[in-house]
Amino acid sequence: QVTLKESGPALVKPTQTLTLTCTFSGFSLSTTGMRVNWVRQTPGQALEWLARIDWDDDKFYTTSLRTRLTVSKDTSKDQVVLTMTNMDPVDTGTYFCARTYGSYAMDVWGPGATVTVS
Amino acid sequence: SSVLTQPPSVAVAPGQTATITCAINNFGRFSVHWYQQKPGQAPVMVVYDDSDRPSGIPDRFSGSHSGNTATLTINRVEAGDEADYYCQVWDFTRDQGMFGGGTKLTVL
Numbered sequence: 001q002v003t004l005k006e007s008g009p010a011l012v013k014p015t016q017t018l019t020l021t022c023t024f025s026g027f028s029l030s031t032t033g034m035r036v037n038w039v040r041q042t043p044g045q046a047l048e049w050l051a052r053i054d055w056d057d058d059k060f061y062t063t064s065l066r067t068r069l070t071v072s073k074d075t076s077k078d079q080v081v082l083t084m085t086n087m088d089p090v091d092t093g094t095y096f097c098a099r100t101y102g103s104y105a106m107d108v109w110g111p112g113a114t115v116t117v118s
Numbered sequence: 119s120s121v122l123t124q125p126p127s128v129a130v131a132p133g134q135t136a137t138i139t140c141a142i143n144n145f146g147r148f149s150v151h152w153y154q155q156k157p158g159q160a161p162v163m164v165v166y167d168d169s170d171r172p173s174g175i176p177d178r179f180s181g182s183h184s185g186n187t188a189t190l191t192i193n194r195v196e197a198g199d200e201a202d203y204y205c206q207v208w209d210f211t212r213d214q215g216m217f218g219g220g221t222k223l224t225v226l
């Protein structure tokens with residue numbers, strides 16, 4: 001069974017750096033074609049794709065936040081980490097990690113981590 | 119502004135058919151994926167690669183893609199289908215993921 005779960009601080013102050021961890025099971029990020037995405041949703045708004053890291057360590061970021069985001073993986077721990085610098089109240093929302101394998105669809109999602117910037 | 123354009127809302131009566139469109143511009147060939155999100159929950163993939171349905175998703179859900187428009191169709195709509203629905207593509211020209219603005223499906 002494939003599962004993902006996000007963890008990190010529920011509250012950060014403006015200008016601080018947010019670090020979120022996605023811990024997964026049921027698959028390996030060493031497997032060819034495996035990818036993990038980060039997606040966020042600010043209150044009342046649509047889903048927003050943030051970043052992706054692939055099995056071969058390729059990394060992709062949304063243009064609007066590229067300078068603030070870093071994604072990395074620890075294959076031995078089955079974890080993917082997202083950092084976002086210079087947090088602002090407008091970054092308040094729910095952050096999801098989601099797997100992509102084969103297709104570019106996100107087939108399994110974590111429950112999300114709620115982050116408040118205040 | 120999003121380059122995937124969805125109607126903000128769709129309303130249908132139980133038992134009827136709901137059609138949700140996703141207009142896509144400025145892309146080449148691509149596949150469209152659809153997600154259902156209920157309040158307070160994570161999204162769930164309901165259609166991938168334009169028209170494939172993952173296991174566990176009722177066959178009432180179907181997808182199609184013609185030209186620059188993708189469509190999610192929900193037949194015999196039930197009260198439990200009430201949710202927000204999002205289309206999504208991977209933009210290979212910019213190497214970025216993209217979501218539509220979402221469509222709120224209301225079951226009357």
